[in-house]
Amino acid sequence: MSGEILLSVEDLTLRFGGVVAVNKVSFEVRRGEVFTLIGPNGAGKTTVFNLISRIYVPSAGAISYLGRPLASVAPHGVAALGIARTFQNIELFEHATVLQNLLIGRHVHHRRSLWGELLFAPGVRAAERQTRRKVEEVIDFLDLQHYRDTLVAGLPYGVRKVVELARALATEPKLLLLDEPSSGLNVEETGDMAFWIQDIKNDLGITVLMVEHDMSLVSKVSDRVLAMNQGEVLALGTPAEVQAHAGVIEAYLGSAEDAGSLRRSRA
Numbered sequence: 001m002s003g004e005i006l007l008s009v010e011d012l013t014l015r016f017g018g019v020v021a022v023n024k025v026s027f028e029v030r031r032g033e034v035f036t037l038i039g040p041n042g043a044g045k046t047t048v049f050n051l052i053s054r055i056y057v058p059s060a061g062a063i064s065y066l067g068r069p070l071a072s073v074a075p076h077g078v079a080a081l082g083i084a085r086t087f088q089n090i091e092l093f094e095h096a097t098v099l100q101n102l103l104i105g106r107h108v109h110h111r112r113s114l115w116g117e118l119l120f121a122p123g124v125r126a127a128e129r130q131t132r133r134k135v136e137e138v139i140d141f142l143d144l145q146h147y148r149d150t151l152v153a154g155l156p157y158g159v160r161k162v163v164e165l166a167r168a169l170a171t172e173p174k175l176l177l178l179d180e181p182s183s184g185l186n187v188e189e190t191g192d193m194a195f196w197i198q199d200i201k202n203d204l205g206i207t208v209l210m211v212e213h214d215m216s217l218v219s220k221v222s223d224r225v226l227a228m229n230q231g232e233v234l235a236l237g238t239p240a241e242v243q244a245h246a247g248v249i250e251a252y253l254g255s256a257e258d259a260g261s262l263r264r265s266r267a
């Protein structure tokens with residue numbers, strides 16, 4: 001790990017009326033690491049993600065990416081900077097094939113000039129070839145060849161999750177935001193997801209910022225973990241350090257389901 005700071009979040013705060021969803025949260029994500037946000041339901045994890053994606057505007061605090069304040073970037077410009085994300089509830093075009101979803105995803109993120117498109121200028125043709133090449137590469141990387149021409153609507157849920165990952169990777173991100181990659185997956189599929197995340201980090205060198213509930217997945221893939229509760233930072237450290245933190249254990253005890261997950265992964 002080079003230690004270079006890719007993303008820096010400083011005193012980030014967001015209020016929804018009287019609810020402080022995120023309260024003075026600060027952390028830094030280093031290039032090449034898998035950094036995971038954990039915390040019981042309602043802790044503020046997804047809100048942090050939505051602030052980074054510029055879906056929400058912070059009430060206070062700042063986010064910078066490679067030293068550049070994200071506040072100066074329009075929401076549709078975030079992807080062009082090299083930040084891609086997946087969603088908790090998969091967001092794919094159901095009536096398009098896997099290949100088409102990846103091509104659409106890439107086009108949305110790499111907008112070219114209208115005149116270039118209309119005139120089909122040489123630069124546009126070269127970019128088109130590069131797009132095809134990249135998309136095929138991602139299909140191979142995630143072992144999706146078998147589903148390449150299948151409509152998303154006909155795919156099992158577990159495969160759709162991988163397609164969503166593929167769509168994000170096709171945009172060639174430097175930073176990949178994964179919102180609960182294991183949600184809706186069975187134990188075996190969650191194990192596969194852990195391998196994909198490790199391959200994305202080790203083989204593609206992509207930095208990952210993830211929100212995740214499944215503590216076995218968190219422990220397997222994360223370099224560092226930040227635990228949140230009620231909008232605030234509780235602990236930051238390695239997966240083992242954070243799981244052993246008294247404040248984290250106490251916060252999880254408030255939620256029987258989350259506490260079970262924490263206990264199982266420490267066993």
Ligand SMILES: Nc1ncnc2c1ncn2[C@@H]1O[C@H](COP(=O)(O)OP(=O)(O)OP(=O)(O)O)[C@@H](O)[C@H]1O
Pocket residue numbers: 016019020021039040041042043044045046047048
């Ligand atoms: N759009 C919104 N309007 C009002 N309150 C919101 C909104 N989004 C989130 N909240 C509130 O902000 C707090 C943090 O929610 P958030 O969804 O970020 O938590 P989370 O840690 O991602 O939880 P979960 O694990 O259940 O997804 C909660 O109290 C939630 O009710």
